[in-house]
Amino acid sequence: MKLQFLLVVALVALLVADVSAAEKVRKHKKGRKHRLSTTTTEQPAEAVVAAQAEQDVMTILAEDEKEEEKEASEQKAEEDVKMNEIVPHDPCQEKYCGAGKVCQVSASGEPECVCIPSCPIEVDPRRKVCSNHNETWGSDCEIYQMRCMCDHGSEMCKGEKYKHVHIEYYGVCREMRECSEEDMSDFPRRMRDWLFNVMRDLADRDELSPYFLKLEREAETNLTRRWTNAAIWKWCDLDGHPADRSVSRHELFPIRAPLMALEHCIAPFLNKCDADDDHLITLKEWGKCLELDEEDIEEKCDEVRGEEE
Numbered sequence: 668m669k670l671q672f673l674l675v676v677a678l679v680a681l682l683v684a685d686v687s688a689a690e691k692v693r694k695h696k697k698g699r700k701h702r703l704s705t706t707t708t709e710q711p712a713e714a715v716v717a718a719q720a721e722q723d724v725m726t727i728l729a730e731d732e733k734e735e736e737k738e739a740s741e742q743k744a745e746e747d748v749k750m751n752e753i754v755p756h757d758p759c760q761e762k763y764c765g766a767g768k769v770c771q772v773s774a775s776g777e778p779e780c781v782c783i784p785s786c787p788i789e790v791d792p793r794r795k796v797c798s799n800h801n802e803t804w805g806s807d808c809e810i811y812q813m814r815c816m817c818d819h820g821s822e823m824c825k826g827e828k829y830k831h832v833h834i835e836y837y838g839v840c841r842e843m844r845e846c847s848e849e850d851m852s853d854f855p856r857r858m859r860d861w862l863f864n865v866m867r868d869l870a871d872r873d874e875l876s877p878y879f880l881k882l883e884r885e886a887e888t889n890l891t892r893r894w895t896n897a898a899i900w901k902w903c904d905l906d907g908h909p910a911d912r913s914v915s916r917h918e919l920f921p922i923r924a925p926l927m928a929l930e931h932c933i934a935p936f937l938n939k940c941d942a943d944d945d946h947l948i949t950l951k952e953w954g955k956c957l958e959l960d961e962e963d964i965e966e967k968c969d970e971v972r973g974e975e976e
């Protein structure tokens with residue numbers, strides 16, 4: 668590297684010297700054009716040598732430049748060939764396989780989803796998950812892998828019940844502390860606060876759609892809109908699978924599973940939200956269990972979807 672640098676410096680110095688020499692020679696020539704034939708041969712010879720040296724440097728540089736360009740284009744061509752080889756010919760490129768599965772090209776060249784042969788080894792105990800059978804698993808991947816194996820009738824399936832194994836919550840299985848009446852009475856306020864803080868955090872990180880950002884801005888400036896806007900945002904956010912204006916139990920997963928290990932009241936709280944016990948939480952029920960004024964809660968999800976599309 669150092670040698671190369673020195674070479675470049677030397678080359679540049681040579682070049683500059685040559686150019687100025689050539690310049691001098693040219694001026695010299697101009698001035699004495701009419702009597703060029705009568706002067707001694709000394710100066711023109713020097714000029715010829717200098718011009719020749721300059722020419723040589725230029726040739727070298729041009730050759731190097733050409734070489735570099737050639738190499739670059741060859742490399743690019745090679746990459747293009749690689750791209751053409753891999754991308755369009757990999758049938759798995761476009762295939763989406765769900766959790767616990769990976770795409771594999773079958774003998775007939777078709778992409779197919781198979782159970783993931785092995786899950787990444789997790790050393791972080793926080794990646795452990797507790798299943799609906801109150802069993803601790805190494806990671807969410809392991810749960811989905813088992814479910815896949817049972818689905819596919821693999822002999823690796825540990826039993827019929829694992830056909831429906833799923834994550835109950837993140838973290839190791841533990842004894843859930845009873846949610847006391849006192850804890851529960853404070854929970855809606857804490858939940859509202861938490862929802863607003865999550866919404867604000869997402870706004871700061873530029874992860875809210877323009878419509879929700881507007882709701883967040885309003886929540887920032889108008890205290891009476893603070894909790895209701897956050898509640899509306901979260902309810903609309905949860906109601907996406909499917910978007911049917913009610914939040915079913917599986918749609919509660921994104922707030923239930925991560926909070927269970929931290930909040931012993933989350934499960935009883937969410938159960939309480941479903942006041943009529945039909946396994947669906949309407950926006951009205953949601954607002955009520957967050958102890959918000961019913962009048963302030965209005966359904967705004969449709970507007971949101973319209974803007975997002």
Ligand SMILES: *[C@@H]1O[C@H](CO)[C@@H](O)[C@H](O)[C@H]1NC(C)=O
Nearest residue numbers: 800801802839840841842843
């Ligand atoms: C679940 O497992 C944990 C840890 O093994 C245990 O302490 C707890 O009592 C279990 N919970 C239930 C509901 O069985």
Ligand SMILES: *[C@@H]1O[C@H](CO)[C@@H](O)[C@H](O)[C@H]1NC(C)=O
Nearest residue numbers: 885888889890891892893963
């Ligand atoms: C704050 O929100 C309430 C309820 O929507 C509304 O009646 C009030 O006009 C708003 N206040 C301001 C300052 O925008």
